[in-house]
Amino acid sequence: MVPAFADADAVSRPLYVVGVDGLAAFLSAQPESVRAWLTASGFAAALGDLRLIPGGDGVAAAVIGYGTPATRARGRFGLAKATALPAGAWHLVGDLTPAQRDEAALGWLLAQYRFDRYRKSPAAEATLVLPEGCDGPRLLAMAAGEYLTRDLINTPAQDMGPDELEAAFTALATRFGARSKVVKGAALLEQNFPMIHAVGRASPREPRLLEMHWGNVGPSLTLVGKGVCFDTGGLNIKTSGMTLMKKDMGGAATVMGLAQMIMQLGLPLRLRVIVAVVENVIAGNALKPKDILTSRKGLTVEVNDTDAEGRLVLGDALALATETPTDVLISMATLTGAARTALGPDLAPYYTDDSTMAQALEQGATATFDPVWRLPFHTPYEPIIEPGIADLDNAPGWGFAGSVTAALFLRRFADHPRYMHFDIYGHTPADAPARPKGGVGQGARAILAGLPTMLGL
Template sequence: MTNALHPIFAADAKAAAKAIPIWFVHKSNAASLTRQLDAAGRAFLDASGFEPSPGRCALVPAKDGKLAAVLFGIEQPDARTKNLFLPGTLANLLPDGAYRFANAPHDARLAALAIALGGYNFTRYRKTKARAIKLIAPDGVDAKELSAIIDGVTLARDLVNTPANDLGPAELETAARKVARAHGAKLRVTAGRALEKQFPLIHIVGMGSPRAPRLIDFTWGKPSHPKVTLVGKGVCFDTGGLDIKPSSAMLNMKKDLGGAATALALAHMIMARKLPVRLRVLVPAVENSISGISFRPRDVFTSRKGITVEIGNTDAEGRLILADALSLADEEKPDLMIDFATLTGAARVALGPDIPPFFTDDDRLAASLMIAATAESDPLWRLPLWRPYEAMLDTKVADINNAGAGGFAGSITAALFLAKFVEQAKAWVHFDIFAWTPASKPGRPEGGECQAARAIYALLCERYEQ
């Protein structure tokens, strides 16, 4: 893990009393809060011109020159919109030390989480000065649970940020083994001739690379518990294949394993919480490379499910490997099946980098996801599985084409392609994530990001801990 901020931790009353207070201020409470400072502190605020507007920060010195208090501006309680992750800005503003919340922000749990996640740095190749910031868990906040969420998000960010020369299918398998081993999950891997026979679409996408493709599969929990299955797209690098991407589009393709990273992060949260579910995680891990044996446009292959697929575009490889993995997952009729994939640029055009779309036919599940996404400040938005667009996937030589014709509704047609391979799951939801933050935001540094996992984790806790 490379989180520069110490995980949120619990402390006794003595430690809390010594910690530096953080006051969350807005126009309504600014006067009453500043009266609690001594005369020197109030004079410092006046001289510095501090205003209690959202995102403004003041480090108030004590008479001995040490830090006496921190004031941080947040929105008014009755503001129409509030950024519950805004306190994450503090991660890069606070000097080393131990801190506590002296009053409540809009959401103490999310404020603490945002500060911790904002302290993330990817230090594998470039060392930075270690920070020594600690935050005492606010009253009523479970420090152990927050630490597990922080560890999961950090894992996903680390995997997405690692360049492909150091993270191929074999290394992704190693990462999955580490997660499974930490929680006593049972893991198996299908590769080589067995993969070619049992999961032909995973095989053909990865066969052009010298780094062998594989399907990673682990299970955890009691078989009698509700079956929850996570499927994550694990394309460790995507050249686009013979339909090669331009250099600008290929630049960030180390993040094309973002779906796998998200699935592993969520799996860690679930297992650390010991949710009463029977969890299964499937990660098809490949590199979509170019060689004399790469799959070609207009090739036709038979999937694990028996559906024949014509290759309309070798750069639409993610849905191919997911198709075989979803077919396997669907065979055991899970209660809930969730897949994550950095699948389409069309999703980014529609909703931008911060809001992943999701697709499901289950209206109740969709409504619950939207509630959880808002509550967890983990934004999501539902797009339709619009069945009339299935005609865009028609082909005269196979059952289905892997790329929609006409260039419209790319995210929807990709979801409709995947839906062809899901029949028996009681509920299924597909997430078309970006897994990347282009410019730093509070609690979300630039680089790899774990999207949707926290919202789904909250939904699963609500659903299965009753």
Template structure:
């Protein structure tokens, strides 16, 4: 690799109080009052450029000496259901280089600062840096360090998804996990080779055809000090600190295997490790904030390639859980590697189990690229997930774990098939398949992601995206809270 995939990808906030040009966010209702406060020359200028407070509009208001005095930024109908709370993320792409600060009551300062940083992201690994980007001064009264940590974690995850497979295989995903662990005092264990074939046979089978060896990456972290009190779920570990396990699908590239994809279907398959990137980004946020929980991150990292020892349609494979799986389609490999990782997680009896995966096209057909599907049997947890998505501006939509559809996964020769074999309910049957491998953990959420922004939106540049990572951090922070003053301890 020519550079670490975890290199910083965006500038942070400037210190509060730094001299800067004001940016006034103006909703439709704010414009009449703001317009009345303009000087005659400024009002004439806004009229000349036909500024109005429609969403995304911009006016660079000059001072009498010709320098930039202020920025007017239209927000549109901020009370409307379609209002995009990340709209200020457009500003880094619209403004000239310089220092800026948020002004007035039209913008939520914390949300706008995060949107700005998310919109400042650029993937610059393979080409020279562009012109200097505008910088934002931290708004007064916000947790600038928290906002910076979240944006940095998202940037790291985006870098991983955007890095092409020639520079990001299973070994490099491991490198990224080790770099993350080193920063936060976590521990990493990796299972590969004969041990992987013995203990995680599905991960081994999916990755066996690639010259880049498959592996199971196991990162563990805990805060240094653990209070002895029960966890929120009542399923505490011995010292009272709840255990959360994140599982991320780490398919560095997916050809489809012997059920090979058409060329158009492979163009974005570098993003098939988007679940692993989301898990690592969420872990970065959790460890950086020192949340009061024990964190474990499991990433089965493979490349689904084609060679003489590739697994075949019709093969029957063993799994870590003891269930035999008939292969109906080798392009449904993600659920296979997740199955072994989920079986390991389930045996640990976590308080909360979350898996992230770019798993099915069916979820994209149902909900589009911007709205990941999530599945859980826990009604209370489902409400928490939806609320966290709204709070973090990281939206999701719950889909049903319709138990009768499990019959679509029946096999005549094995305990179950890895696909339903028909065109219906693909996202649901995939989720039901995964649930077979974590039967003891009721508090289990499965996210079916796209992991990519097909076009640029405010705060979401075109390219790789770590959907649901910010949601999960908000969920864990709300559930378990806490924070550390001491450096974390590995384990």
């Protein structure tokens, strides 16, 4: 399902947006019958509270509460509940700022998402006329990229293994005229991707590295994603938390969604996307604790936990990424539980040593309603990831700052002054406005909005 706005020429009904501070004025301007109806129904303009206003032939209009500034701050996409309106076209009426109109329009599009591959659910039939001043193509591109990300994450591993993720990647490249390349199986060893091969070799579905190039002019952006289609933990098998591990390819899904946004909008840049794709399962040839791997970069890595596999596959992918000059390098991964413990599921932590990039990202996060939070590449912790027997330890048993030490591990392979890493969750644990329970992209819209500053577009 592709999101869309109602035709601007369509006959549409008004959807009044009323905050608590404007409720009295709104009610006084209504006919007595409407005022009495809303008062009797207990409408108090609470955020997201929706009421239909009857008319001669059914529903003539609707009103939705916009709460107070405090409740709006706590309830992102609070107007998205308006997608429950009766079928037909609707237009917003209310004293909204440009940012509030953008939030309402984007929230409406995101709230229409349905994952119906295995069980059909009714589509939202109410459509919104693009609010005045909103950039329709940009909003639609952001929503379409998010839909792709959600679909990929929500699909179970039986139908979204390495083969299927490769097919989705190459289909995306073909759709936008990008060049794609796949290296898989034994060819990973032949072409020097030893850590990707080591993590994925136990699965009958071969590990692989996917690469895409798009655009011929402008500054260069390289996106790297973790594509662990399912993670049992390997021989360090997960004793809990395996249920959600179909989402361990959330980094790959998110960079693919972001790539779609960039290509759909035709941004003037050169885009490279690299995704390391594996299943981390158990077999006689599985990677073992205390094995030492020699990475593509030449760094040796002691494997102290086979369940810390994401940083291994990303290490080889990041090493490849830096072999060709790029202006900005960004990696995205569902990497550590420590990040969730620190910030919860809704807030995406990121790392960078470039303050200009951080400022651009955070301004973009605010503009696109895509929250992020900066964590530090804390250099004094570097000795923690150095085991002595090898250059690096993939899982130091320190017990502190797990997301930070994982980020420091990746920085050893990125070795780029304008590198940014996201440790995302990729999952909404309960239904929220415009974010149904299940797979979700994090950080992609913030990056998209920050690219003009990051790249000088």
